[in-house]
Amino acid sequence: MPEIEVIGSEDRHLAASTILLKSLGGKPFDQLMRQSFVQAYPKGRLIFRLGAQPEHLHVVLRGCVALTGHGAGDKSTVLEFLEPGDSFVLAAVVLGRPYLLSGCAATNTRILHIPAERLRGLIGANHAFALGALDSLALQWRQFVSQITDLKLKSSAQRLGAYLLMLGKDGEVRLPGERQLVAARLGMTPESLSRAFARLKPLGVLGRGQSIRIQDRGVLQSFCDGQEAE
Amino acid sequence: MPEIEVIGSEDRHLAASTILLKSLGGKPFDQLMRQSFVQAYPKGRLIFRLGAQPEHLHVVLRGCVALTGHGAGDKSTVLEFLEPGDSFVLAAVVLGRPYLLSGCAATNTRILHIPAERLRGLIGANHAFALGALDSLALQWRQFVSQITDLKLKSSAQRLGAYLLMLGKDGEVRLPGERQLVAARLGMTPESLSRAFARLKPLGVLGRGQSIRIQDRGVLQSFCDGQEAE
DNA sequence: CGGTTGTTTGAGGACGTTCAAGTACTGTGG
DNA sequence: CCACAGTACTTGAACGTCCTCAAACAACCG
Numbered sequence: 119m120p121e122i123e124v125i126g127s128e129d130r131h132l133a134a135s136t137i138l139l140k141s142l143g144g145k146p147f148d149q150l151m152r153q154s155f156v157q158a159y160p161k162g163r164l165i166f167r168l169g170a171q172p173e174h175l176h177v178v179l180r181g182c183v184a185l186t187g188h189g190a191g192d193k194s195t196v197l198e199f200l201e202p203g204d205s206f207v208l209a210a211v212v213l214g215r216p217y218l219l220s221g222c223a224a225t226n227t228r229i230l231h232i233p234a235e236r237l238r239g240l241i242g243a244n245h246a247f248a249l250g251a252l253d254s255l256a257l258q259w260r261q262f263v264s265q266i267t268d269l270k271l272k273s274s275a276q277r278l279g280a281y282l283l284m285l286g287k288d289g290e291v292r293l294p295g296e297r298q299l300v301a302a303r304l305g306m307t308p309e310s311l312s313r314a315f316a317r318l319k320p321l322g323v324l325g326r327g328q329s330i331r332i333q334d335r336g337v338l339q340s341f342c343d344g345q346e347a348e
Numbered sequence: 349m350p351e352i353e354v355i356g357s358e359d360r361h362l363a364a365s366t367i368l369l370k371s372l373g374g375k376p377f378d379q380l381m382r383q384s385f386v387q388a389y390p391k392g393r394l395i396f397r398l399g400a401q402p403e404h405l406h407v408v409l410r411g412c413v414a415l416t417g418h419g420a421g422d423k424s425t426v427l428e429f430l431e432p433g434d435s436f437v438l439a440a441v442v443l444g445r446p447y448l449l450s451g452c453a454a455t456n457t458r459i460l461h462i463p464a465e466r467l468r469g470l471i472g473a474n475h476a477f478a479l480g481a482l483d484s485l486a487l488q489w490r491q492f493v494s495q496i497t498d499l500k501l502k503s504s505a506q507r508l509g510a511y512l513l514m515l516g517k518d519g520e521v522r523l524p525g526e527r528q529l530v531a532a533r534l535g536m537t538p539e540s541l542s543r544a545f546a547r548l549k550p551l552g553v554l555g556r557g558q559s560i561r562i563q564d565r566g567v568l569q570s571f572c573d574g575q576e577a578e
Numbered sequence: 579c580g581g582t583t584g585t586t587t588g589a590g591g592a593c594g595t596t597c598a599a600g601t602a603c604t605g606t607g608g
Numbered sequence: 609c610c611a612c613a614g615t616a617c618t619t620g621a622a623c624g625t626c627c628t629c630a631a632a633c634a635a636c637c638g
Contacts, residue, residue: 187493187496187497187500187501188497188501189497189498189500189501189502189573190501190502190506190572190573190574191574193501194501195496195497195500195501197493197496197497208486209485209486209489209490210490212482212483212486213483213486213487213490215490218490218493218494219493241479241482242479245475245478248475248478248479248482249471249472249478251482252442252471252478252481252482252485253442253443255439255482255485255486255489256438256439256442256443256485257443258489259439259485259488259489259492260439260440260443260445260448262489262492262493262496263417263427263448263449263492264448265496266417266425266427266492266495266496266499267417267418267419267425267427268419269496269499269500269535270417270419270425270499270532270535271417271418271419271420271423271424271425272419272420273593273594274593274594276420296616296617297616297617298616298617302500305499305500306594306595307594307595307596308616308617308618309594309595309596309617309618309619310593310594310595311617312617312618312619313594313618313619315618316618316619327603327617342420343419343420344420344421503625503626504625504626526584526585527584527585528584528585536626536627537626537627537628538584538585538586539585539586539587539626539627539628540625540626540627541585542585542586542587543586543587543626545586546586546587557585557635
């Protein structure tokens with residue numbers, strides 16, 4: 119079982135800089151932290167399960183979490199990776215409805231757990247905080263919009279390219295998780311992801327494992343947006 | 349050009365019952381309505397364009413609007429249909445960022461236009477209203493989650509079935525728009541949609557044109573969730 | 579009534595999956 | 609440090625689903 123840990127000062131700093139929580143002043147923030155706790159999950163461990171009633175809002179402090187959806191049979195997929203500073207299941211907490219997704223540790227992680235009841239109360243009581251929640255949700259909303267249009271309109275290689283461009287600050291990109299999980303995030307099998315990487319190699323997408331290098335963003339961009347240049 | 353119309357009492361009632369606006373008290377609501385206007389768009393007319401800065405928040409009063417995304421070349425798709433009572437582009441208005449989507453009248457429509465500036469101000473000033481906006485966005489967030497999992501995990505026929513089940517109160521379902529648009533919403537071509545309907549016919553999905561009848565929801569449900577029963 | 583548009587049906591092909599095998603990692607215990 | 613097992617990733621071949629293209633059919637609107 120994952121152990122419960124104390125909230126370190128590093129944790130506090132990260133949490134305080136979150137889109138969601140930074141709108142909260144010093145005092146209510148401190149109070150909320152006193153009611154919260156940190157838990158570590160090893161890679162692969164389930165954090166919360168689809169269908170369950172939300173008891174906590176989660177904030178990633180370290181590592182990476184995969185939001186996973188389930189379908190027919192034992193099939194499952196990844197909706198999004200969450201990195202340090204991201205909060206999740208906000209929609210379920212706000213509405214007080216069961217999760218539509220599961221959360222799974224994509225790497226070893228430290229997760230901040232904020233009691234859902236407290237959080238709902240705070241949203242109702244603190245206007246600034248409600249606005250923070252609104253921003254946080256609106257940003258995720260837009261991410262999903264991009265993902266849906268990519269799924270419907272782009273080929274597998276184009277989706278991969280667009281995803282790498284989204285991740286990368288400059289030329290150097292780090293995949294958030296293992297390739298199977300990235301494949302699921304992009305709506306394809308690991309085999310197809312491998313072939314998509316192969317098709318992108320001539321366009322200057324190099325590297326192995328988790329770290330990828332994009333030689334020319336412009337070339338890749340035009341491949342993903344425009345016609346498929348051979 | 350679409351003509352500007354007065355806000356009738358019927359319009360007011362519908363707007364007041366919206367998830368977004370019902371949290372607004374009588375007085376601020378009246379004031380907001382005085383600053384808003386109604387515009388009619390004929391079928392096919394563009395309501396707002398991707399990339400533009402949001403000037404209004406829209407609420408569907410009559411007819412149906414398709415949120416459309418654009419991709420490589422001249423390709424485009426439908427993210428969601430919006431029916432009377434639905435508001436849209438809330439995320440763009442909240443964040444003050446350009447639209448990620450276009451809006452297109454799927455039928456003849458009447459749309460309420462609320463100035464974005466006013467609305468942003470109201471969200472900042474009125475706590476209850478901010479909560480309404482949060483709920484509205486959280487609901488759409490969950491819709492998108494379902495759509496993404498369906499796109500990644502279900503076959504075309506299963507997606508159609510799940511969509512029909514989502515639309516339908518009881519046995520009788522009305523498609524929100526023409527079949528090409530429904531096909532785009534489901535992430536397939538009109539030809540594939542036609543074939544998907546053909547594959548669902550043995551399962552008790554009957555009807556022509558816009559109105560569909562589902563004989564047995566249970567049968568259809570198990571087809572969409574579980575293994576593909578022939 | 580003809581013209582336009584939307585829907586269906588058919589044949590062929592492309593993309594992605596599945597299944598299977600082979601290769602490269604990662605971590606563990608000797 | 610190396611051998612080894614277990615896992616992840618790649619590569620290949622066959623298959624299936626969905627798309628594309630083309631034509632026939634139906635519906636709508638002047």
